[in-house]
Amino acid sequence: MKSKLCIAALLVAFTSLPAFAQQSAKIDPAVVERYVKSAFPKVPEGWQSRVDQDETQRVCTQYHNEPPKAEFDKILAREKAAVVYPADGKVIGNWKEGQKVAQNGRGGQFSDPPGTVSGGNCYGCHQLSGTEVSFGTLGPSLRSYGKDRKFDPAEAKLTYAKIYNSNSVLPCSNMPRFGYHKVLTEQQIKDAVAYLFDPESPVNK
């Protein structure tokens, strides 16, 4: 009897674990969208897609970024297919330009003048160079990133994919999909990869 109770308790514990979203108050998603619509009733041309969610954003929201296995796999497959690699296969650009991408947090905001060059704002969330003390901690430290990976070209290619589309590596990652959303250009992503993988980059010093 006791063991049955224990098993029942375990089952309850396990079935409720991944369903973090269930802790939240129940509300019809259509009602939520009405509230969203009230906050963004009129948007500039070309901006509606920022208010509406794509399938990955919708699923990650639904599961508070912890999707069950089946959804996890679906996102992984879809986002992997959405990565566009450089035609010439070269994923490493200029680390000095990459440093600018890492430092720049501008672009894409409604307050930005048209033509503002977007940055990746890597320092907003990551430690990179040892000499830059103003770094955020939402993401892991990337000190010695390339060096730690022995400057392996396969790792550099994976890093290109990660920056282009973080969800192609980890579904529901907190990191933006910089290439997928065209926040960064192909060249900027290559330069950011160089900042991580060039032995001369301060990241690896």
Added chain:
Amino acid sequence: MKTANIFSALAVAIMLTAGGGVAAQNATEVDAEKELERYRAMINDPMANPGYLAVDRGEALWELKRGTKNVSLQGCDLGEGPGKLEGAYARLPRYFKDADRVMDLEQRLLWCMEHQQGLDTADVIKRRFSGPGRASDMEDLVAFIANKSNGMKFEPQLKHPKEQEVAAAGEAMFFRRSAIMDFSCATCHAEEGKRIRLQGLPELFKPGEQARQTMGSWPTYRVSQSALRTMQHRLWDCYRQMRMPVPEYASDGITALTMYLTKSAAGGEINVPSIKR
């Protein structure tokens, strides 16, 4: 003179934050945080906080007769009865039967202006955020009214089904990822002790001290903007950084988020206007 003192103190605080070598980084951070805390305590003084000028202006606006009916806002019911200000902010947003809607303070003030004063609010909404040479009636009124709840604790109003719906919608919006950075509020505010660059981020997704302190210190005087700002402006700025379009002022969506955050801040003491960076 007072302003000069504030700015020199701020400059010292900023220097302390930015200074220090890598080796001493953690120690420097702790010192800087202590120094910032000391600075905050020092300027958290009604006589040194320019936010209190907004409180005074707000009081005058509250008593000002205007609109087609040429009456003041003193007959406005903010939930505690017509003209009753004490504790009103501590129990907003809430459901109002006459409007059949859950409203935050800004929405309710606009409702009273339109329905009781007969005031065309287009100009008031246009000046919703102050700027150089442009005063904001809304910022001043909110500063005045919120200040009347000082020393009281947030009591989120969640008995009415519409209040419950608004809180649930706010929670869902807090976790809703969108736009070109895939951000939600939770991206930055769901874990304790995280920061963007050197800016510390309050953890707001569950009831706790950080939610209480955050909500209990808005409206605030933003030194960097030389302006009194309310939660409407804070959320406007968050959506700007999330690369979303300009959020609609005093909309049900913004009120939903405010309701959710107020729920997390239940029991938190109000001390406003505060003063922040």
